[in-house]
Every structure is written in C-alpha cells, then in structure tokens.
Amino acid sequence: MSIAINITGTIQDWLMNMMPEGVANIVAMVIVALIYLAIFAVAGLYLVLLERRVAAWFQLRIGPNRVGFQGMLQTMADALKLVSKELTGTVKADKFLYNLAPYFVIISSLMALAVFPFTKEFQAFDINIGVLFLIAISSIGVIGILLGGWSSNNKFALIGAMRSGVQTISYELSIGLSLLTMVLITGSLQLSEIVEVQKNGWLIIQGHIPAVIAFMIYMIAGTAETNRAPFDMVEAESELGAGFHTEYSGMKFAYFFLAEFINMFIIAAIATTVFFGAWLSPFGITESIPWLGVFWFLAKAFILVFLMMWFRWTFPRLRVDQLLTLEWKYLLPINLVNIVIMALIVWLNMTIQF
Amino acid sequence: MSYFSNIYNGIKTLLKGMSVTGKYFLTSRKGAITQQYPDNRETLKMFERFRGEVVMPHDENNEHTCTGCQKCEIACPNGTIEIIWDRGINEETGKKKKEIDKFVYHLGLCTMCGLCIEACPTDAIVWAQNYENSVYDRTHLTKVLNEPGSKVKAGIED
C-alpha cells in the first residue's frame, strides 16, 4: 500500500504542477471540501439506518430490511421522499432567519468534521488549538437552534428552542472541563500531538481513575449536547409537538435531522481521539499498515455511537429542571474536583505508561 | 454523604436497566416477535374459531341448509343480514313454504359479534378464517352468501 496517505498534501502537489500557486490553493480547498461533504452525507445516511436497525433489535423486532439488501437503500428512499415535499412556511415567519437557521447547524458540524485524525496524516486541518476549536464550534450550533425556534412564529417551537438553548450552553461547560482533564496529561491541544502521546498507551489507561471519571462525565454531557435521549425533552414526541423544528418540512427538516446524527458521530469521534487513541490499534498490532488506522478509528467511534443509542432506548426522559440540576449540582463539582486530582497525579508522575 | 450514595445507587440502577435491554439485543435475531407478513402467507394459519367472515357452506351438490327462518336477521344488532325470500310450493308435500332467493350479507357493517351464528337452528352459516378482506370498491363488500342455482337440502326442517 504505497499510495500516499497525506491526501491534502498529494492533491496540493498534483495541482501545483498544473496551475499557478494561488489558483491551485483554491482548487485544492474546494476539492477537499467536496470530499468532506460527501463523507458527511454518506455517513449521515448510514447512521440513520444504523439507528433504526439497532433500535429495532432492542425492541425485539427487525428493522427496515426490504429496500435494497438488508435495507441499505432505505435512507436514500427517505431522502428522495423528503426532497419531493412541499417547503411550507408560516405566513408571519421571519423569512430570512427561517431559511438561514438550518445552515448554521450544518456548517458547524462540517467544520468539526474537518479536524479529526482518521489515520496518520489523513487530517484536513491540523491546527494547534485543536481541542479548543472543537469546543468553540459546537457553540455555533446553538445559534441555529435558537434562530429556528424564534423565526417559526410558533409558541411550541419557541418553548422548545429556549429549552434546548439552556441545555446546550450548560453542558458545554462539562464537555470542556472533562476534555481539559485529559489535556493535562498530554500537555498540548493539538490533536495529532494528543495521538502521538497515546503511543505509550491510550489516555484512558494512562490517567487511570480520573480519566475514567472524566470519560463518564463526557459521555453524559455529550448525549445532552446533541439533545438525545435521555435528555431530549426538547424534541420529545409525547410532549409538545416536535420542538424547534415543528415548522420545518422537506429538505430543511432533513438538514436538522442529519445534523443531529452527525453531531452524535462527532461526540463519539472526539471521545475516541482524546480517550481511546484515535487510529492506534490496541497493543500496536497493526502498526505497520497505516491505512488500517481508518478502520480502527471508525470501529471505536461506532462502539461509542452504539453506547449512545443504548442509552436512548433504555432510559426515560429527564424533566428540564432535573436536567439542569444534574449539570450544575452534580457534574460540575465532580468535574472540578477531578481536574485537581488529575493535576496531582501528573505532578507526582503516577500515570501508567507502557 | 448521601450525595455520594445517591450517585452510586443511581448509577447502579441505570446499569441494571441497561443489562435488560442489552440481553434482548443479543438474542434479537431469534427472539423477534414480529412476523414478516407478506412473505409468510402460506404458513400463516388462523385458529379454527377465528371470526373472519360469515359464510354459508355448500356441499358437493350445491345445496345449503338455510330454510329462510330469518332468526339470524332478527338476532343481528345492526341490520347486516338481509334475506330476500318468497313463499314457494314444496314439490313433495304440495304445501307452501318459505324459500330464500338471496342471502345478502353486508361485510362492511358486520361487527363480528356472532349472534347470527348462534341463532341459526340448522347451522347454515359458519365462521370462515380469512383475514384479508380489503377491497378497492365498496360495493364488493356486499356479498350474497348463497351460490346461484343452489337449493335447500331436502328434509332439513326438523
């Protein structure tokens, strides 16, 4: 497998030979963006199908298995159906904001997808404040939700959007602090550096007890960030309608829906990068075949996605005030104490290294 | 201290709940309780007392056992059964007796209560087990239960 792995580098060099430098840069950026857009669309489609099949197996039934082999083309059929629907809008809705809202969530998801290290040098954007960039991007997604709820001119949508906004900004704190706990071991925010440090053993093993606690807090806060059950009061179907995306139909609804699933994948991908050693194989068995790194990364991310689906289909929902009590009275104090413990462990050199 | 015991107990109950659904996830392939309906029509058999539709069985000489006594029509709560009858001459004894021309059964109105079948003194109507009764045209739901050209079995009044 001697095909070069450094995709962005390869494309840039190939284009440099053909046209002057400025144009080559722009064309390279456009091509990489298109590749990531394709990854986004395909991943979104298959994640939805995976969710439906996994949910069905929990519920003692078989999921969609008729359209295409084992239901592979099911989401494609659903997407075609959504495209053909009429784009209704309310009369008194604020037209510009109403149309703009879905794009915020999509743009934030795409930007977050760009920084992940899928394998050794397969990374579109290796900035030196990687982790901080990710946390900042997720804050932009909130704007989309709030705009969508406000501009629909609908009481239910507004209640849903407000609840969702409160929930998201509260849980971002917990995500940030638990990721910070792991940065204390690596000493750098850059994602490829974090993976380099994990060559001595995955971070969740290196920082034993505080790392496990940080991982648990991260998973809880991560499911809350993406408005998934058990924290999905916002879009609870048996409560008020459908929350902030009540008034959206057709393709715009599909954008919100896909963005939720990609967000789930992003949370899982951040966890694999920071806690489980992104593309490193356990005990270094396939060190010599770099292309297998993609397989290891996706496998770990999908196990975490499966864990999030397991939460969704088992637990009842929390009420809005219980949600916020959980964050501010339980998760935040534990997080802060955890950071202190981790700092002590790093200072006293008690991390486990291989 | 109850702060920590709350957390510990909470996490324990959550994990126990997850173990139940996890167990079903692992045995789901064999334990699925749904049936793949249009594919299993050959093997799908209803119980013999299943109330699908009211039919009038005919034997091989195209004879049924309905004497036109109208007990089922009176027993039916909402007029699902209409019997069109007339008095004809019985060939053997020469007396006038009732015989039916058409036994009209409105499947669209029937509530499947079973009172007509209980009321019939000669067991002329029974339950059939077919469960696929949907049609494209509502007039197909009005069925005539006796076959054309059929007549009553002789000697059935007893």
Added chain:
Amino acid sequence: METTTVNTNFKSEEYFINMGPQHPATHGVLRLLLTIDGEIIKKVDPDLGYIHRSIEKMCERDSYQQIVHLTDRMDYLSSHINNEAVCLAVENALELEIPDRVQVIRTIIGELTRIASHCLWWGVMGMDVGALTTYFYGFRDREMINDIFEETCGARLTMNYNIPGGLMFDIHPNFVNRVKEFIAHFKTKLPEYDTLLTGNVIFQKRTRGVGILSKEDAISFGASGPIGRGSGYSCDVRKHHPYSAYDKVKFKEVLKTDGDAFARYQVRIQEMWESLSIVEQLIDNIPEGDYKITTRAVIKLPKGEFYQKVETARGELGVYIISTGTKNPYRLKFRSPGFSNLSLLNHIAVGGKIGDLVASMATLDLVIPDIDR
C-alpha cells in the same frame, strides 16, 4: 415550588396551549386546554365528546343479548369484564342460577383481561415518560394473552363471549395448557419490568411526589380502582361486593398511602401479581358442568330498576337498567370509571410542570372511549 428555569424574553404572563385531540400522550381523542405560566400549569380543562357514539341510546332499541356486544367497545381493554357486567345485571334481575363452571371461567378470563390491560398500560407508561422500548415488551406479553383469547373466543379484543345465561360456547380443550404456559412465562418477565422501569433512578425522579392525591380528595372526586387504592381508599368491588367466583379465591387488596404517581404505579404492578395468583388458584379446578343455561329467546326483565357493579382494570363500572317489562330496557346507564377519574386531572396537575402532567396522566390510565361512550 421551584421557580422556572427557562429564561423567556417577554414577561411571564399566562398563555394558552391546546393539547389537541390528536396527540401522542393523551391516549385517545381528548382535548386538554392548558393555561400555562412559563412552565407551571395554572388550569387544565378537559374537553370531551370526540368519540361519543351514543351507545346508551342504542341500548334502548336493542335486545339484551345485543347490548352485550356494544359494551365491548366502551372500554376496549377490559372488554370481557364489561360484558360480564351486563350479563350479571340481567341474570340477577331474572334470578337465574348460574352454574359453577361458568362462574369460574368468567373469573379466569376476567383476570387475564386485567393482566392484558395492565401490560398495555405499563408499556404506554414507559413510552410517555420517554423509555420507548417498554412498549414492545408490554405488547409481547399481551400477545400471548390475545392468542389464548383468539383460540377460545374467536376474537382478540372485542370478545363477546358472554351471553345472559352463560357463555356462548365451551372453552377450547387447549385452554388450560395455554394458560399454564402463560403463567410460567409471565412470572419470569414481571421482575424484568421492575428492573427496567421501577427501580430506574430517572423514572423515580419523574414520578415520586408528582400528582399527589389525598384520600379525602379521592373519595370526594369518586376515584376508584388503582387510583383510589394508591391514595389509601379501599374500594375494590371484588372484595366488598363479590360476584362470579371472587368469594372463593384468596387475594389481597393492594393499598398504598402515598397518593403520588409512583404509588399508583406500584399498585398496578402489584395487582398483576395478585391476578396471576388468582388465575393459578382457579385454573386447575374448573368444575364440570353446563356452559350455559338456556333462557328464552326473547328476554324480558321484570319491571323495576337494577344495578350491578364490577371492577374493571380502570375502576368501578356500574350498569343501571330501568325496565318497564318490555324486551328493550327503558333506560340503561353506565357509570364509567374513566369519567370520574378524569375529573381529578385539574386537581392534581395544577402547580406542576408539563412533564408532570404527562407522567400523572399516564398513571391515571384513561381510555377515552370509556369516558365518551
């Protein structure tokens, strides 16, 4: 009461939301007009009548055997018990001696209906508070009971198996074996219900201390069934006015004194265990005998007024017949349990949040066709 935690941009004044007739949480077509301040509910007004089919008026033109099949469709989850109510009213008015075999079989099928109704209730309760898989587990157990009914009576939901005078036809030879299989299967599944939902810390936070109903309020609103028993009001018709074979079996009446949603939930789960024990006591000794008494083809009740109460899965159902000696009743009235239980909703929901309203409505276990008839 905790203050609201949602930060709205306008000053908090009350506004009005319609939980309309088509809604996933109101089990049936019920319209609730809610007046809300932020997240706190100020007033709940139920608006009924969307599924009124004039069953009581139809009963005035039908004969007594035909009335039985209409009662199936009132509270369709305990249809056998509704049929039994009308048949017992007619039989007691005519002073007929019902054979033991009929009474025992009616009791067994009645208790199986109660278990099936509570299985569905449990599934829907989980779904309303957010755990979407409980629906399927509840229905899996209900399917076994439906198969038992289908083999014996011919129909799964609207059974119409009772007639005034006994049963329409005898039980199927397989009945006893199937019921025993079901008992063995269900005893392994009920503890799973507890693990999955009852012990779950999130579920307990959603239902403890929510929708509190005191004992005096339960009596004055006329609550019956598991709702009254969850507040400490002992109102089981099977104990106080026994009918069919209930005086021959031993079972406990489940009472809890907390009066909140969790107490009502526990009462129903415990009732499922009690019903299982009743079926176990009766299934092995079904006495031999006739399965019906032949009455005349046209039943005429003597002049007068007759009342019969039974315990359905929702509470106390009463049948009140005024007869003038002809073959149709002059007036027939049903005292439905759901109607009285629904009147409590305003009392227990005010002051709570919308999430609490959904959780307490799920424990009230309303079936709207029973209320609207």
